[in-house]
Amino acid sequence: MASPLNVLMVGTGEYTTGFVGGGASGSDKKVGVVGLSMFDLRRRGKVGKLGMVGVNGTKFPAIREHLNKNITQVYNNLDTSFDSFPADNAKDPESYKAAIDALQPGDAITIFTPDTTHYPIALYAIERKIHVMITKPAVKELAHHIALLEAAEKHGVYVYIEHHKRYDPAYADAKHRAKNLGDFNYFYSYMSQPKSQLQTFAAWAGIDSDISYYLNSHHVDICDSMVSQLGYVPVKVSASASTGVAVSLGCHEKTEDTISLLVHWQKEDDPTKHATGVYTASWTAPQKAGVHSNQYFHYLAQGGEIRIDQAKRGYDVAEDSAGQLMWYNPFYMKYAPDEDGNFAGQSGYGYVSMEKFVDGCRAVNAGTLTPRDLDNKGLPTLRNTIATTAILEAGRKSINEYREVRIERKDGEWKLI
Helix, strand or coil, X not given: CCCCEEEEXXXXXXXXXCEECCEECCCCCCCCCHHHXXXXXXXXXXXXXXXXXXXXXXXXXXXXXXXXXXXXXXXXXXXXXXXEECCCCCECCCHHHHHHHCCCCCCEEEECCCHHHHHHHHHHHHCCCCEEEEECCCCCCHHHHHHHHHHHHHHXXXXXXECHHHHCHHHHHHHHHHCCCCCEEEEEEXXXXXXXXHHHCCCCECCCECHHHHHHHHHHHHHHHHHHHHCEEEEEEEEEXXXXXXXXXXXXXXXXXXXXXXXXEEECCEXXXXXXXXXXXXXXXXXXCCCCCCEEEXXXXXXXXXXXXXXXXXXEEEECCCCEEEECCCCCCCCCCCCCCCCCCCCCHHHHHHHHHHHHHHHHHHCCCCHHHHHHCCCCECHHHHHHHHHHHHHHHHHHHCCCEEEEEECCEEEEC
16 A cells, blocks of 8 residues: 655645635635645545645744634544644745755645746755645746656656646536547636735735736646647637736736637647637636636537536525625535534545645555656646646737747647747
8 A cells, every 4th residue: 555645735825724814715715725635635544744834934823723723623623733834933935945855755745835936846846856736827937847847757756737627527527528529619718706816816916927827727727638639739829918907906016907818729630720719817806796716618619519607506505694695616625524523525626636646646656657657647747737838828928028929849849939
């Protein structure tokens, strides 16, 4: 049997702990995703030692209190203990180095930090033979993506991009059905979050990254996973951004509200066949839309079409305290405990994504699979997500440089022109 995986969680914010601005997040991640999933995977024997590293160690006492109140006391005394870096009285933006240095080859880290930090943290870990999970987007630049891939292959580690939408049952089913619908023709997606998220992301919104990297990364990856199996690759990108709302709310002057990417796809073995993808993302949606995230897409192919609305799933709740109708998404993270009081969200696609990574790392450590075997399974590995990074960076360049950006893939090498 594979040994339990020791995991260091890099980043202490909303997605890891649900702790934002001194208390529980106001989003649909009130107790986080990464931390809760890892604590439960430890309960199940798949994970061993856990650690957490941030920039500001003075937050850890409050984070531990938050986790105790909202996880331990809710889920049958689930153990939420972890080693923390830096010390509770210290602040250190490079504390991840000491935390990673304390690991052993074959251990793993999860990276849920601002986009610009993904590359240096991941590279530092890979060079020490540590397996890595990176939140999407993997990195902001295609060159960095390729550099991480080369380093991962050199050091024999598994690098997995946390594209959890791939495990949404409807999206996974759509990918399967797309194989039998013939040539790809058109894809349109929309994903949004309310203006309140700009308060959560105020430290980096419009400075270190943008809404396209943050949200369009979901559907760009979904579309790529659906059409790459048909032989399609992206060949050029143009993008457009709207502005005004985020800046009026106090965000950095370069913060865009909504970004749309127009992507031209081409079939590699038949250049006469083209398709169009339009991907739109916004973080200035209404505060009381009834959902934390509107998310839907339309896929049109030669032999049929697929439409998915994953915001309103036939489950709505009306509460006087909310003052409105709410559509919840327990398919992502199911927080209701089971009949014994234990966490019971193992089937949620947010949790499934975490477990896929842990299982992959343990298999590589046990010698039953190689990182290339995991690539061949079609999982969202570094190798299987190159097109997504190329599209997202091309979109950024298109906006910055007011031009269309071409994506060239020749002899397995990718570059932007």
